[in-house]
Amino acid sequence: MKKEIFELHAEVCKTLANPKRLEILYALKGGELSVGEIVEKLGITKANVSQHLALLRQARVVSTRRDGVNIFYRISNPKIVQACGLMRDVLMEQLAEGSKFVKKAKGI
Amino acid sequence: MKKEIFELHAEVCKTLANPKRLEILYALKGGELSVGEIVEKLGITKANVSQHLALLRQARVVSTRRDGVNIFYRISNPKIVQACGLMRDVLMEQLAEGSKFVKKAKGI
DNA sequence: ATGATATATTAGAATTGTCGTAAATGCATG
DNA sequence: CATGCATTTACGACAATTCTAATATATCAT
Known part of the structure; x- marks a missing residue:
């Protein structure tokens, strides 16, 4: 029943599970960009x-929009950004916890 | 600078990018469970x-807690669940959109 | 210490993801 | 229609995941 949902959900997560794709997403947070602009901004191969x-x-x-030769990309759903933000929050908390542990271990 | 952050973030996403792990997480939403209980609940091999x-x-x-022979697992941070919830929302919206498209295509 | 149960780890095979190079497509302009 | 620019696709090499089956560790009771 719900198995397909979990699979679809995993697909979405898989799509976000790559540093370059996340970097692209964060670049698009400021608004739509053409492929060329993304390439320039991130220093990754066009292909x-x-x-x-x-x-x-x-x-x-x-989602995409074509304007002449260029194709502009934008984030389809702001909830994706929200979700990423939450995960980043967790990460930051973990990093903070981590340094606390380090300090504790070092007796600081 | 931020490259490491994106890599860590991707790691978190990778961890969520598997249907069985998502199923486990959703099982843990209701509270901690032992490994055996998870195995029983989801019908996946112990290993x-x-x-x-x-x-x-x-x-x-x-996170884990040992109680005698059993080890109980729980979700460390509720924000993970929130993030998953948002992604699931997006998914549901997409599915709704999808059926709208289908209806449109069929002329309903 | 031995056995019984719960959980974890390992190894190896099959599948899937990533990236570079090269070739191909789409669109605009002369 | 030929050329140039932006983007996509194809394909091969390599790395990473996932599963199963077997083995190992940990805890408790006897």
Whole structure:
């Protein structure tokens, strides 16, 4: 019953489970960008950016708009950004906890 | 600078990017469970559940408590659940959109 | 210490993800 | 229609995941 939901959910997570794709998403947080602009901004190969964008598009995490020669990408749903923000929060808390532990271990 | 953050963030996402691990997480939403209870609840091999739990533990998504022979797992941070909830929302919206499209295509 | 139960770890095979190079497509302009 | 620019696709090499089956560790009771 719910198995398919978990699989779809995992697909979405898989799409977010790559540092370059996350970097692309965060670049798009400020508004839509063309492929070329993303390439320039992140310093990744065009082909590679295109491949990652294809995955993001396929998962409907981003949407596109063509303007002449350029194709502009934008984040489809702000909730994706929210979700990423929460995960980042968790990460930051963990890092803070981590340094606390380090300090504790060092007796500071 | 931020590259490491994106990599850590991707690690967290990778941890969530598996249907069985998501199923485990959702099982733990109702409170802590022992490994055996998870195995029973989800119908996955013990070894496999253990492997998935190891990954979740490593990513600090879950925490453990030993009580005699049993080890109880719980979700470390409620924000993880929140994030998953948002992603699921997006998914549901997409599914709704999808059926709308289907209806449109069929002329209903 | 031995056995019984719960959990964890390991090894190896199959599948999947990533990235680079090169070739291909789409669109605009001369 | 030929050329140039933006983007995508194809394909091969390599790394990472996932599963099963077997083995190992930990705890408790006897």
